[in-house]
Amino acid sequence: VDSALLSLACYSGIGFALCKRLLQEDAGVQLCLACRNMQKATATKAMLLAAHPSAQVSLVHLDVSSLESILWAASEIQHRFQHLDYLFLNAGIMPNTHVNFKALISGLFSGEAVHMLSTAEGLLTQEDSVTSDGLQEVFETNLFGHFILIRQLEPLLCRLEKPSQLIWTSSSNARKSAFSLMDYQHSKGKESYSSSKYATDLASVALNKHFNKQGLYSSVVCPGLVMTNLTYGILPSFFWKLLMPVMWIIRFFTNTYTLTPYNGAEAQVWLVRQKPESLDALTKYHSCTSPLGGNYVESRKMDVDEEIAERFYQKLLELEKQVLARLTVPLSPK
Numbered sequence: 001v002d003s004a005l006l007s008l009a010c011y012s013g014i015g016f017a018l019c020k021r022l023l024q025e026d027a028g029v030q031l032c033l034a035c036r037n038m039q040k041a042t043a044t045k046a047m048l049l050a051a052h053p054s055a056q057v058s059l060v061h062l063d064v065s066s067l068e069s070i071l072w073a074a075s076e077i078q079h080r081f082q083h084l085d086y087l088f089l090n091a092g093i094m095p096n097t098h099v100n101f102k103a104l105i106s107g108l109f110s111g112e113a114v115h116m117l118s119t120a121e122g123l124l125t126q127e128d129s130v131t132s133d134g135l136q137e138v139f140e141t142n143l144f145g146h147f148i149l150i151r152q153l154e155p156l157l158c159r160l161e162k163p164s165q166l167i168w169t170s171s172s173n174a175r176k177s178a179f180s181l182m183d184y185q186h187s188k189g190k191e192s193y194s195s196s197k198y199a200t201d202l203a204s205v206a207l208n209k210h211f212n213k214q215g216l217y218s219s220v221v222c223p224g225l226v227m228t229n230l231t232y233g234i235l236p237s238f239f240w241k242l243l244m245p246v247m248w249i250i251r252f253f254t255n256t257y258t259l260t261p262y263n264g265a266e267a268q269v270w271l272v273r274q275k276p277e278s279l280d281a282l283t284k285y286h287s288c289t290s291p292l293g294g295n296y297v298e299s300r301k302m303d304v305d306e307e308i309a310e311r312f313y314q315k316l317l318e319l320e321k322q323v324l325a326r327l328t329v330p331l332s333p334k
């Protein structure tokens with residue numbers, strides 16, 4: 001197969017909505033779903049094929065929190081495809097999240113209420129853990145695993161005559177002050193999610209610097225606040241259902257309450273239609289929804305320093321060298 005579109009984490013949430021939307025736009029795309037739960041992935045493939053019987057959908061097992069799994073998946077993908085047009089880096093976790101209700105209530109009565117409700121600044125903390133690779137789980141899952149995958153797939157992504165696009169799912173919760181170059185895995189703090197998403201923004205900027213000349217382009221999107229398993233891990237789903245009328249009202253004050261996975265995937269779908277050369281490396285593309293439910297994309301400058309992005313990129317390369325040298329086990333599919 002010459003060209004394909006590889007999407008990570010597709011059987012629920014924004015990833016699944018993205019796959020459905022891409023097939024609606026062009027049923028001829030070759031879709032490869034990279035997921036860690038093959039049972040759910042097989043059911044997802046069946047659902048996609050039921051709606052688009054002539055579509056070409058394949059599956060590959062991938063756990064982005066395991067280097068062994070990433071290397072195996074990358075070699076499998078290289079056997080199947082010669083080129084990837086798009087790689088959607090969408091897998092993400094926000095584990096053991098605690099909401100600071102005191103800050104939420106006082107924030108609602110401050111001048112910063114809209115900013116707080118769209119970025120979650122000051123509202124959330126997480127308890128992170130360490131993976132079997134010895135890395136912080138949120139860092140490895142949300143960023144580093146994807147980074148290693150990209151590096152392994154370079155031969156399928158870097159072709160000057162046929163550009164490829166990396167599309168990362170970042171967040172409005174990405175925050176510079178949560179990230180530190182000295183502790184880029186965020187092993188000491190309690191805002192691992194914000195840190196990992198800011199690290200995503202930095203990595204994308206640096207990847208553009210290093211790979212544009214080889215025909216590889218990277219962009220970050222923000223899907224807005226979307227009701228998915230990730231948000232149901234923060235507050236129970238019945239609570240979100242009770243909040244729904246409040247959230248429709250909040251839409252009059254901020255366009256970031258996209259709420260459905262379909263709306264949240266707007267910026268990813270929009271990016272597929274753009275010429276990658278025309279995109280700005282320092283811009284984040286936000287899925288937005290108006291009070292009446294209309295979807296559109298807004299471009300916003302990221303709070304990213306290119307020199308920090310480069311220093312972070314060098315640290316990622318160093319870490320890559322270390323972890324790959326530690327991996328001595330023979331690779332086999334899970």
Ligand SMILES: NC(=O)C1=CN([C@@H]2O[C@H](COP(=O)(O)OP(=O)(O)OC[C@H]3O[C@@H](n4cnc5c(N)ncnc54)[C@H](OP(=O)(O)O)[C@@H]3O)[C@@H](O)[C@H]2O)C=CC1
Nearest residue numbers: 009012013014063064065090091092171225226228229230
């Ligand atoms: N929902 C929201 O409001 C927002 C979400 N985002 C981002 O959007 C992306 C998609 O999340 P969303 O759709 O909301 O939530 P979901 O929980 O529905 O989707 C996350 C997906 O990531 C997969 N995943 C998690 N860990 C791994 C892993 N180790 N290896 C492979 N796949 C993995 C999950 O698979 P599994 O089911 O097996 O766990 C799941 O399919 C994430 O990056 C998230 O950070 C950004 C901004 C807002």
Ligand SMILES: CC(C)=CCC[C@@H](C)[C@H]1CC[C@H]2C3=C(CC[C@]12C)[C@@]1(C)CCC(=O)C[C@@H]1CC3
Nearest residue numbers: 099116117118119120123171172173225234246
């Ligand atoms: C009235 C109301 C909407 C109450 C909910 C309060 C909070 C639980 C939410 C307010 C802003 C939300 C938010 C997220 C999670 C839930 C909130 C903190 C995200 C962090 C979810 C994942 C992201 O990547 C960005 C979101 C930003 C906004």
